[in-house]
Amino acid sequence: MNNKKPALRIGIIGGGISGVALALGLCRHSHLQVQLFESAPAFGEVGAGVSFGPNAVCAIAGLGLGETYLHVADRTPEPWEDVWFEWRRGSDASYLGATITPGVGQSSVHRADFLDALAAQLPEGITQFGKRATQVDQQSDELKVLFDDGTEYPCDLLIGADGIKSALRNHVLEGQGLAPQAPRFSGTCAYRGMVDSLHLREAFRVHGIDEHLVDVPQMYLGLDGHILTFPVRNGRIINVVAFISDRSQPEPTWPADAPWVREVSQREMLDAFAGWGDAARAVLECIPTPTIWALHDLVELPGYVHGRVVLIGDAAHAMLPHQGAGAGQGLEDAYFLARLLGDTRTDAGNLAELLEAYDNLRRPRACRVQRTSLETGELYELRDPIVGANEQLLGEVLATRFDWLWNHDLDADLTEARARLGWEPRSRGALRQG
Template sequence: MGLGEAYLQVADRTSEPWEDVWFEWRRGSDASYLGATNAPGVGQSSVHRADFIDALVTHLPEGIAQFGKRATQVKQQGDEVQVLFADGTECRCDLLIGADGIKSALRSHVLEGQGLAPQVPRFSGTCAYRGMVDSLHLREAYRAHGIDEHLVDVPQMYLGLDGHILTFPVRNGGIINVVAFISDRSEPKPTWPADAPWVREASQREMLDAFAGWGGAARALLECIPAPTVWALHDLAELPGYVHGRVVLIGDAAHAMLPHQGTGAAQGLEDAYFLA
């Protein structure tokens, strides 16, 4: 795709001598070491979403990328496609590639055009508490609790019953990204209230209560996040088709998946590559 150099300029990697480590795996109860997953030559490579989008835009002709747009409706007539946006504007084209996310407004157009019923996202039963922690602040907290600062330097995966917490550095190691997953297995087919937001602010107390009984390292980490957000994780069942006329779906609009291993973003890029 010709993006390798631009990606490397904005991406983070695990620092030496752990540059090949993807994650270290530890028990959430006491942070004891279970093992490590290595990816020689790659390690844990991550990038802030905004930085990556900026890198993508630099590879497009001036004025092509426009932000702040949300498609609401699409119409096809002959060899032309008309897209209507929430701000009242429209765009006409000869081919429309719909990459408008898991809540795609274009998906129903494609499915209905095939005589199929609409498909809506389904709740996974898992929620994720998220926060960004200044790495210096985390080091101070670990020192105060007698916890090895190695856990700051290397991406970590803490495992517990129906939950796991992952950490990895972003912004050249200055910030530690923290995502704490917790799953409710009480219902075989969990549902999310239709009127409830998928993302909301949460209190630190709510998050700590969700991980009650976890060990000192996990608790000290979460105590460094004063105002987490909590995300209700949804995915999408496999669609029977992705094309109707001159409209095609890619990315999360076509096959939204849970955010583990960065697979959703990678699959979206693969879609674009193979379509091109």
């Protein structure tokens, strides 16, 4: 007599970093049958450099992807290897302080490089391209996702990793009796570009600027704007993002028919930062054809789960990039679900309890990261209600502001989740919020 339980069928919608990382974390388990669906004809990431804090690096390692990441990742060079960012006044590049991350520093990677390295490890046949989800049909004994090509996929669990414009998010919210939620414009736009580091060095020499500012991640701060730089691709390229905020409207809107990303002239970008200092201007003058990005995020959602459909990454908690934490939160989601779903004690009978644990343990933390990401942008741009333009206080706050985010114990969350599932005893004195 064969008592072996049928494999859990898991569908993942979205082939970005979070979705692919989760697929890799799940597909090695024989009790799981995984399919990854991507709407594009091939894997691809929008954007350039992305930063990962110690929490995200831990999640990557926990997913078994640590070596893959280290192969393509960049670190701040010695002797500044523990520096996350140095903080400088935008008007003259005067030093305000630094944020130190021992053992990690500024751990960053080119998005496309990382996704390519992950996708190369996916087993053949696990991914289907050109699959845009349009509808979810969820009944008591059946779950299936329908695609715009007329096909469908029946599964036991459906995971929405399809980004800020998620097709699955409103299904989850409506299932909870809640109103749909669309991305909201933040009032902040970001000019982006990738600069050859040799070109930037030469520009700094012309202006008499210390080349240290090329080698070490920098953040130039000013009223209603800030500019960050950090090296990627082994220091050959400098990733540049220049943020400018319009706070004239309490609820800013972005035209519905306007693209979120477009090319602009260098003159437009330089005009936006008129009056900034030589270092900041020299960086921007090295970007001949910048793109401008309209930054959107989501409100904090009251739930990430409906039935057997669950949201992860930007589909659940898209946030502003000011803490370098958005991709990291998606990886924390992937790590949490991969470890629980990969446990052989997981089956159709306890899936609801597992998803409830995910929602209760991951959502408060992700919401806090969303909230503080917005607040951190205010801090950088001298609009924090307490710190304002007080440079001494600004340096002190930035030195420790991110400790709670980076030092979070992911495995403590998993221990608590297993306790809630009755798999192991709860740790004495465990604290479970945020």
